[in-house]
């Protein structure tokens with residue numbers, strides 16, 4: 568069982584006020600998450616979380632994180648534009664993109680964001696496009712296989728991101744020659760890790776690299792960016808990550824490797840998205856139909872356009888019926904949306920308590936890479952986002968799309984109002 572952050576009566580009140588489907592976020596939980604993260608890394612002077620905007624690109628959420636001291640990690644022009652409009656300035660913005668158009672480097676440079684270079688080859692583009700910044704970061708890809716224990720494995724060798732060690736060293740030397748004064752190293756080697764060992768293992772690898780790089784290039788290493796990758800326990804019974812153990816693990820690696828080489832002013836940065844937001848968002852949907860053929864189908868008013876992860880990756884999201892958290896699971900059902908795609912299923916052959924038409928379902932851990940991965944297939948419109956504020960009142964933080972939003976890009980093209 569998973570306990571939602573909103574109780575039955577409150578959710579009933581909210582669904583009376585706002586039509587389903589919608590994403591619901593928990594302000595208190597988000598703030599606490601940010602405070603715990605900062606406390607877990609308080610041993611490191613200059614620690615900063617750059618929230619990965621792609622996870623939840625919603626101004627009200629970004630402002631909450633800004634108030635908690637976070638910066639933003641942007642991957643595109645519009646993410647940069649939105650963040651800048653929200654008052655994120657200069658080094659509060661990390662621009663971690665790949666396959667980057669020159670125009671995006673130009674805009675990142677204009678607003679003073681820290682550029683995290685994905686490719687050695689981009690140095691030439693930078694030279695031809697912008698004034699080389701005083702601070703820059705390079706993204707590292709060690710190649711091979713990154714294995715943690717037996718169950719977390721990623722294949723950097725096959726990843727399009729980052730540069731090799733040789734390229735990174737060459738890049739640092741050339742960039743230093745071009746006037747860069749401060750450097751950062753960034754790496755993202757495994758996604759959604761549900762273990763306290765990922766960050767410490769990654770950190771140790773990056774700290775060892777940092778020592779080698781500093782010795783060989785003589786650059787001033789300003790920060791190491793551990794990026795995203797700390798995951799959440801989507802499945803009930805999965806052990807939740809403990810950010811305090813993670814922070815302590817990174818601390819030990821820091822003392823052991825960087826401390827031993829006198830590199831004690833290196834700042835630690837993170838770019839967490841999923842860990843910060845996923846558990847603090849629910850997709851709330853109502854049951855429209857029951858259908859029995861070879862299986863029992865529960866048809867809801869949300870679909871994969873509201874939360875793509877189950878359809879796209881077969882990802883598990885826990886589903887509860889509002890208020891019936893302790894009920895015994897008695898029937899096996901597929902919980903489906905209305906898209907003309909057979910993978911539009913939030914759950915496949917899942918044991919659930921008996922679900923009735925009109926029930927409100929809560930799809931858990933949808934606060935990151937949820938709304939943001941939405942799309943408009945079948946001319947489905949994006950849903951609203953609601954914030955459950957700290958005082959217990961709900962506030963709409965993004966309205967649902969209306970047909971006019973869908974038509975807006977079509978007017979004038981064989982289509983008129």
Ligand SMILES: Cc1ncc(COP(=O)(O)O)c(C=O)c1O
Nearest residue numbers: 619663794795796838839840841
């Ligand atoms: C460069 C970069 N940083 C941070 C993140 C956030 O990752 P997560 O949500 O797993 O923390 C991502 C996710 O795709 C990413 O590409």
